[in-house]
Amino acid sequence: MPPDSSETKRRLLESAAAEFSRYGLAGARVDRIAHNAQANKQAIYAHFGSKDQLFERVLDDHLRALVDAVPFTPGDLAGYAGASFDHLTEHPELMRLSMWRYLEHGEEEDQQPALDRMAAKVRAVADQQRAGSVDDTIDPLDIMVLVIALSTAWTLTAPALLGFGPDPRRLDEQRALVVSSVARLTAPAAFAAASSG
C-alpha cells in the first residue's frame, strides 16, 4: 500500500457512510463512493473487499462509535437515554444505516439470535430491579425496548414516520424530556410515589 493508504481509507469510509446512509446497500454506487473520496474503485476492493463488506464495515464502525461514546449504564437508564439522544442527534446517519440494514436484510424467521444479543443488557437491568433501583413490575427486556424507543424518538421514529427530526432550537428541551420520561417510566413504584407527592 502507498504511504497515504490510511488517509485514503479514512476518506473512503467517510464517503461510503454518506452514500450508504442516503441510498442503502443496493442503491449505493461504488464509483460514486470512490469519486467523492478522490480515490478509485480498485482502492475500495483492495481495502474492503466488496460493496457488501464495505457496508458492514461502515455500520460496524458507527455502532462501535455509539458504544464507545455511550456506554450502557444500567444503574442510570435516564442518563443513558440522554447520552444516546446526544450521539444520535449528532450522527443521524447511524439510524438510517440501521434501517437500511434491517429492511434490505429481509426479515429473520428466528428472532432468538437478536434476543441473545440483548441478553447481557437485560440481565444488567434485572440486577438493578433486584437491587430496588428500577421498577421490577416491568419485564427487563421491555424496559430496554422502552428506553431505546424513547432515546430514538427524535432520530428514528419521528423522521421515519412523521418526516421531521429534533428541533435544533429546542434540543435541550427535547433531550430533557427523553431523560425525564425514562426516569419516570423506570423508577421503582415506591420512589415515583415519594418523589411526586
Add this chain to the structure above:
Amino acid sequence: MPPDSSETKRRLLESAAAEFSRYGLAGARVDRIAHNAQANKQAIYAHFGSKDQLFERVLDDHLRALVDAVPFTPGDLAGYAGASFDHLTEHPELMRLSMWRYLEHGEEEDQQPALDRMAAKVRAVADQQRAGSVDDTIDPLDIMVLVIALSTAWTLTAPALLGFGPDPRRLDEQRALVVSSVARLTAPAAFAAASSG
C-alpha cells in the same frame, strides 16, 4: 375492464404490499407482483399507472386503514397508543413500507411540510392541555412524538434496531405497558401526584 377487474385489482394490491414491504420501491419487481397476483404486468399499468404510483397507492391504503381503525383521540392518548399497538402488531408491513418510503425518498431539506401535517393533532393536544387533562409542561408536538414512539416501540424501533418484534406470548403485557407508559408520561402533574400517592 373485464368483469373480474376489481378482484384482479385487489389481488395486485395484496401482492404489491408484500413485495414492497419486503424489497422497497427500487427492489420490487413488477413481474413478481403480477405473478404472485396471478395477473400480468399490463394489468398493473392499466390499473395503477406505474410501479411508483402502485407503491404510493399501497402505502396510502395502509395509512388510511390505520386512520380508519385507530381514530386519533386527543382526550385518550393512552387508548390511542394501545389501539395503534394493536393495529401495527397485526399489520407489521405498514412500518416497513413507511421506513422504505422515508429512506428511498431521500431526506427533505425543509421539514415544515411534515410539521404542518401534524398541526391539527398538535392543536388538539394543546386543547387538552388547556382543559387540564394532559400535562401542559410538555410541548404538544413533543407529546405526539412520545406517544408515537411508545406506540411503535415494538413494531418499528425494536425490529429496526434490535432485530425482534413484539413477543406473541406476551402481547397483552406489552400492550398494557405501552398504554400505562403513555398514561404516566402525559397525565397532568397534579393528577400523577394524586394517583401515585
